[in-house]
Amino acid sequence: MEQMKWIVLSVAVIMYVLVIVFQKKKVWFTTGAAVLIVITGCIFPGAIFSLPETSSSSKLFLHTYALTHTALEIINWNVILIYLGSMIIAALFIYSKVPARIADAIVASFKNTGLAMTAILVMTGIISMFVENVATVLVMAPVALAMCRKLEINPATFMIGLAVMSNLEGTATLVGDPPSMIFASYAGYTFIDFFFHQGKFSIFWIVQAGLLTGCIYFFIRFSSCGKNSLRPEKMQVVSYVPLWLLLAMIFGLAALSFIPNCPPFSGGIFVLATGLFGLVWYCFRKKDADASAISLVKELDWETIFFLPGIFTVIGAIQETGLLNDFAQVLSGITGGSKLAGFIMIIAVSVIISGFVDNVPYIMAMLPVVREMVLSMNASPELFMFALLTGSCLGGNLTPFGASANIVAMGIVRKQGYEMKFSKWLTTGVPFTILTTAAAAAVLWLIWA
Structure with missing residues (x-):
């Protein structure tokens, strides 16, 4: 385990240095570091990610646990879904003037x-x-x-x-x-x-x-x-629908805060669903619906979206x-x-x-x-x-x-x-x-x- 600490630390340090020096390629470095850690965890079960006490003794389970644990527990999909949905709503808010x-x-x-x-x-x-x-x-x-x-x-x-x-x-x-x-x-x-x-x-x-x-x-x-x-x-307002979507996101998240034992990812799913509803509205409003929707989606901050899973994985390994x-x-x-x-x-x-x-x-x-x-x-x-x-x-x-x-x-x-x-x-x-x-x-x- 002590040796694995040094391996994980080395991977993390190298990743951070590369991210700092080559900002435009940071997604490649974080993703590469995450893949390397997961593969190492699959080869050496329990060395990076601790196996649950009730874990199966089958080889397939042991050698795939690092992958499933990372995908289901280490990567925080709720954060990613909230960020993606809020970016769509933000883009529509800009469009509304x-x-x-x-x-x-x-x-x-x-x-x-x-x-x-x-x-x-x-x-x-x-x-x-x-x-x-x-x-x-x-x-x-x-x-x-x-x-x-x-x-x-x-x-x-x-x-x-x-x-x-x-x-x-x-x-x-x-x-x-x-x-x-x-x-x-x-x-x-x-x-x-x-x-x-x-x-x-x-x-x-x-x-x-x-x-x-x-x-x-x-x-x-x-x-x-x-x-x-x-x-x-005086700027002419295009539509007030994006404003209502923004308010719906804010009050919806506030309402979810009061629900006891709220299901996992509920906030992320709600925000993303609100954003997708806005995207559908945007398509119906524009004459060149397909081209406009594709352009709006392409301009979203996809770099951060793909940056987060790698970082979640590396930090999870450091912690465990x-x-x-x-x-x-x-x-x-x-x-x-x-x-x-x-x-x-x-x-x-x-x-x-x-x-x-x-x-x-x-x-x-x-x-x-x-x-x-x-x-x-x-x-x-x-x-x-x-x-x-x-x-x-x-x-x-x-x-x-x-x-x-x-x-x-x-x-x-x-x-x-x-x-x-x-x-x-x-x-x-x-x-x-x-x-x-x-x-x-x-x-x-x-x-x-």
Whole structure:
């Protein structure tokens, strides 16, 4: 078993290095690592994935257990189904032009440009609670660019604001971003638990402390833009059906939260069914139904969909071999058993790593580690797990490569003919990340310490 630990660790480390260096090929590396682990588990039954005590003694069962265990128990299909369904609904929401219409109303409501621009960022955050971050940036980018053209200013800072606000608020709800879905699955959280848990304010309200701080930060940055002379061009809404689908998804997940002993995958099946219903509606609405539906489906974030099963498998193997327990003991030793030191370390390390590394594999690897740290320090599980979720999601705002939404925002700015340097991002992203993370961490400590 000890030798197998080193084999699994080596595979995981090599996979992570390759994913970091070759971002565009990350699905190939995670899938390859997962296949290698499953094959090894089939050749050496019980060496990676512990066999159940009541297991059959037949050779066929023993040599196929790694495969069936991975497919049925290690890979979290509920998360994958929720993500797929929510992406379809998000794409339809963009098509409906409802977000742009709401943004026009916001612009018309403020006399000061700085307030209007900050309100657009708040609107971006609200959408991102329920729509994937990249989709949110694509929804709001035309509004932001139109404002900047009328004001004759460089759109770079505003576009950075869209990305970082999207990443910030994507943490607030179960359907906002894959890390939140993964956290909910691991911790057994329902949609409602993101708002209130054990009679206390949960992660949603903790993130809002970061939102308030971020709004103040950007208002100060935009206050020099002067009076609002904008005349919003009222966007014609295509249809309100996608809005109703989005609301149905939100309230449906909330309703499922109250059902005791809810069947497995119920949330994922519900969200995917809602998305597929929307896709059928979209086909009936469009004249070139087949081509339109195929185009919409092709533009979904399939890379993340195929990325998740491999990561689930590798992290599952790491956990079942006992490597995470060993790592948790090392971290506990570094902090000297101090709850405050452990709290600060989790947030700081998460922010730094997530500024350069995809936060999906990071949070999947660290959630079990944090759980072990909680047991060794006799701390509240929520204190450390919320710290991990906050640090890893907000840390993605640190650099232009910390999140997919950041890369998309940079690309949009460049297409408009403006230069977007790494240093330009840092001048906005670093102070925003420090301020919002500090505010959220302070509220988290006050509530859950």
